[in-house]
Amino acid sequence: MSNSIFGWLTIILRRDLLIAFRRSATYITPLIFFLIVVTFFPLALGPQESLLSSLAPGVIWIATLLASLLAVESIFSEDFRDGTLDNFFISLEPSFVLVFAKVLIHWLITGLPIMAASIIAAIVLYLPFDSFLPILLSLILGTSFMSLLGALGAALSLGKSAILSAIIVLPFSIPTLLMGTSVITSSINSQDYFGFLMIMGAMLAIGIPLLCLLTVEALLLNYD
């Protein structure tokens, strides 16, 4: 199986998903963190319905960015520490696939739970039912892009403090934040939000090849 790229991809995916599911903290923590951050806003700002619903797009997206950053450090650090990453590189299988698989795993254990939780957040922040679809669409594209950026940040700050990867990644996540909130805000104002989604999709389309390649390059910095 392992002689084809997809075989290699499924092997990594199966292994990493197994590790992730054996330890529930990996996929529960971002979810709980997201919900706690969302809860803080009504507590800090007061429970007025109009205020909360107008702030909701920003709240959801800030909570998403922070929650997805939370698990960034774990993308490569464990494999790096126990030597698995060395073996991946020695195996001569394409390292691009390895990075892509890692990004996919990170998205599965943070992006997906956050998307589920975002509906709860939308309900408690009094967002209208019509905005649920645009929230989910913007989150699919946005969290995938965040996982890509996160992988690059994690690779660059491998073996260093986790806060460094956050500082590296956050300035680059601002376009995602702007586009994501614009999607939700325009859907609430019953405007056309498709244009923002297209830009997010375009960012993702450029990001998958470019950021994965740069992440490979960043990982190789540790193996000179």
Place this chain on the structure above:
Amino acid sequence: MGSPPLFYNWSSKIIPWLGITTLVLLSLGIYWGLFVSPIDYKQGDVYRILYIHVPSAILGESIFIFMAICGFINVIWRAKISGMMLKAAAPIGMSFTLLVLVTGSVWGKPTWGTWWVWDARLTSTLILFFIYAALIGLHSTIEDKTKADRAVSILSIVGVAIIPVIKKSVDWWQTLHQPSTFTITSSPSMSPEMYLPLLICLLGFYMFFAFSLTLNLRNEVLDRERSKAWVKQNFNS
């Protein structure tokens, strides 16, 4: 050029020339702009901050493009000197970006009535400032300088995506900030008495960048090669 001692010797010859050109261009441009060029009929004398604001804005962006090109060369061909150039240019670019933000708010207070607005041009420039900070921060955390250069190179390639956003922000969004002053395709919207000193200021700023980049790069080269024979020879004799 590629080898450090060669660069060091060559740069000591061009530094005085860069310094003199910078001094001449900047003093001519700023004097012309601040004292000679006519008063703007709408803004009065306030507009004269333009002669600092616009060149620093252009420099802040072009230095980032320069850094991304250096980064690209460093990642693909592993050219050490381009990594050092990237490192030497980053603080200069960050300073210019800070200067744009500061002069912009000083200019904004009397004309727009506020120090800061969350407008697309201003916000994207602020992001550029944060990206500079991220690059410099990342460099300082990696001990091996060559690796630090490559890490920053990788990040600068991603960061360069912000430049077209800043450039186009005044066209894509409704903003308070006025459209571009400089366009290559059409003739300037200002009168030549105002436009020419701005052009000279811009050239002066570019020369200043070349001057300070060379100085920074020399320090960087000396710092990294301090244990090599040629550095010891240069400083013992």
